[in-house]
Each structure stands twice: as C-alpha cells, then as structure tokens.
Amino acid sequence: MELSKLTLEIFSKLEHKWLSHCKPNHKTRILSIDGGGTTAIVAGQALIHLEDQIRLRTSDPQAQLADFFDIVAGTGIGAILAAMITAGDAFGRPMYTAREAVRLVSERNSELYKFKSGGVFRRRRKISSRSMDNVLKQLFQRKEDGRLLTLKDTCKPLLIPCFDLKSSAPFVFSRADASESPSFDFELWKSTCSTPSVVDIVLDGVSETIDQMLGNAFCWNRTDYVRIQAFGLGSKAMRKEEVLKERGLESLPFGGKRLLTETNGNRIDSFVQRLVATAKPSPPSSPCKDSAVNSLANGR
Incomplete structure (x- = not known):
C-alpha cells in the first residue's frame, strides 16, 4: 500500500510539472494500443487505416500517427507497436510509419514469439527470450549510428505498463520518468519485452x-x-x-x-475528421535535456 501511495505521488508531481504550461482548453490526444494476443491483427489494421486517413485528410503523405497524438500507450505486442511508431530517428522524426511497423511485426512474429517446451514433462510452452531480444534489439536500433534507442529517444511521451514480479506492484515505463532520472531511461527493447501476451484470454x-x-x-x-x-x-x-x-x-x-x-472503419474515419479539425500544438514534451530528440512544432 505504501509503495502504491508513493507511486501515485510521484506520477502526480510529474503530471503537474509536465502539464503546467498547457492551456486549460487543450485536449490531450491519447492513443492506446492493446495487446490482442500475439498477432495484433486488429490493432495493426486499425493503426494503418488511421494513419492512411490522416494523410488523406491533411493531404500530407508524410504525416504519421505521432504527429497527431500527445501520448501513446501500449501493452503486450501493442507496446511494441506503440514504441515503434514513437521511436525517433536522428532528426527527431518517427522511425516507422504505422504500415512499416505492422509489416515488420507481422513478418518477424514467429521470431518474436518463438515457443519452446518447458517443465518436467515439457508440456508447458515458453517463449524463447533470446529470440525475442534479438528481434527487438534490431527493431529499436538507430540506423544512422547503430545506437540502441532508450525511452528518451521517443518523439512523443510513451507509456508501457507492466507488473513487477518482485514487489507485486504495477510499474510503468515512461519517458517522463526517464527525463527525470537516468536510472529510469530504459532501452526501448527492454521496455517492450517486459509485457508479452502469451496467455490465452x-x-x-x-x-x-x-x-x-x-x-x-x-x-x-x-x-x-x-x-x-x-x-x-x-x-x-x-x-x-x-x-x-x-x-x-x-x-x-x-x-x-x-x-x-x-x-470500425467508419468510426475511425469520423474520428480522424475530428482529430484533424481540432489539431493543435502538442503539450510541451517531457524535459529531456540530454536527449537528441528535437522539439516538434505544431504537433509535427
């Protein structure tokens, strides 16, 4: 209980600091991507259609999801997609479009979730952590310099909730925390591999x-x-x-x-129309003094 109170207090202070310069009438735009098993078919198709419609509405073929959302969150394989569409390149732009992220996750799905037998009678299936780690390291390695990206390298605030097995308490990988303390600036591949969805719902x-x-x-x-x-x-x-x-x-x-x-397609179309019409500059990004990520103007 004490740990939960402390966590709440820390996040409350971070939230207040981050939003202190926001206008009262500004709407925070949140994109949350659920795990949905190990294939992410639903989330993937929704993200691709969402980005395609944004480009159609704005007549901007280079527009990406990170340009129109202030916070991106994800769990399970949704965390991998969330990190991919917010991971920044050397110029502060997202490394992957929604279509590229979904394609790569689909093509390498068998490597991400490579099962092996375990237990006394080898009846229990386990994910090969070595195979998953290798794929994630490749996905979150900056092409320009070969550096493994961290939470501070994201274009927009990223949230990845998980469960701490040692303390039996919830934990959230956050760019806001990473900007406050280097000890919380985890590598993206480690943050995303902590929440695999391998249990049948x-x-x-x-x-x-x-x-x-x-x-x-x-x-x-x-x-x-x-x-x-x-x-x-x-x-x-x-x-x-x-x-x-x-x-x-x-x-x-x-x-x-x-x-x-x-x-579902109609609902996304209607939402995009409203999203583009009300698009305003994003809230100030988390203070990342040592980050290579540049400030993006007008939500871009």
Whole structure:
C-alpha cells in the first residue's frame, strides 16, 4: 500500500510539472494500443487505416500517427507497436510509419514469439527470450549510428505498463520518468519485452470494466472516445479484411452495450475528421535535456 501511495505521488508531481504550461482548453490526444494476443491483427489494421486517413485528410503523405497524438500507450505486442511508431530517428522524426511497423511485426512474429517446451514433462510452452531480444534489439536500433534507442529517444511521451514480479506492484515505463532520472531511461527493447501476451484470454473482464468507465466518462461527448475491438471473427486470412468492416460496439452507462450501425472503419474515419479539425500544438514534451530528440512544432 505504501509503495502504491508513493507511486501515485510521484506520477502526480510529474503530471503537474509536465502539464503546467498547457492551456486549460487543450485536449490531450491519447492513443492506446492493446495487446490482442500475439498477432495484433486488429490493432495493426486499425493503426494503418488511421494513419492512411490522416494523410488523406491533411493531404500530407508524410504525416504519421505521432504527429497527431500527445501520448501513446501500449501493452503486450501493442507496446511494441506503440514504441515503434514513437521511436525517433536522428532528426527527431518517427522511425516507422504505422504500415512499416505492422509489416515488420507481422513478418518477424514467429521470431518474436518463438515457443519452446518447458517443465518436467515439457508440456508447458515458453517463449524463447533470446529470440525475442534479438528481434527487438534490431527493431529499436538507430540506423544512422547503430545506437540502441532508450525511452528518451521517443518523439512523443510513451507509456508501457507492466507488473513487477518482485514487489507485486504495477510499474510503468515512461519517458517522463526517464527525463527525470537516468536510472529510469530504459532501452526501448527492454521496455517492450517486459509485457508479452502469451496467455490465452478466458475472460476479458478488465478491458470491459475500463471500457465501461471510459464510456461513462465520455457519455456526453462520445466522439472523443473511440474503441476498436473485434468480435467473433473467422479465419486469420479473413480477419485482416473484416476488421474494419465489422460493426462497432459502444459502451453505455451502467454497463450496457449497443451494437452500432457504423463499422470500425467508419468510426475511425469520423474520428480522424475530428482529430484533424481540432489539431493543435502538442503539450510541451517531457524535459529531456540530454536527449537528441528535437522539439516538434505544431504537433509535427
């Protein structure tokens, strides 16, 4: 309990310091990418469509997701995608587009999640940490100088929650923490490999609870919150094509659910229209005095 109170106090102070120069009417734009197993089919297709629509709306073929969101968070394989689209190159621009990130994760999925047998009777499947580490190091190595990227090298604030097995307490890899203390400036590949989604989901109660809470919070302005989730999709080959065509599901107050007439693709299109129309300069980035990341003007 004391550790939780201390963590809350630290994050409260960091949040206050980071947002102290923000205008009261500024809306913080958050992109959260769930794990979704080991394939990230749903998240991947949603991210690609989101970035394509942003480029179409802005008539800017170089626009990327990091340009239009203030904070990016992710868990499991979603953490890998979140880190890839925010990892900065030597010029302070994102190293990967959404399409490039999804393609690389898909192509190297068998290496990222290479299973091996374990246990007394070798019935328990384990992920080969060596194989995953090698792939992640390659993904988060800067091409210009070959340096392994750290949390301070991201273009936008990045959050990756995980669970500390030693203290039995939640822990968050954060660029804000990295800027405050070098001891928290973890290498990106280490941050993303800490939350692999290798357990089959039996009951998705946590995400439903969170979705209900967020749905209630945005009940007066539902256009500010969009959740993309797939239900009952068929074969893997079909899923990629059907993700955006599937009808969306909306959370209602008091735990209710409603099947929408809009598809997931339609919802993303509407959200992008609002996102681009209300695009403003991002909040001041976390103070990274020693970082090579340059300040981006007008959210770019």
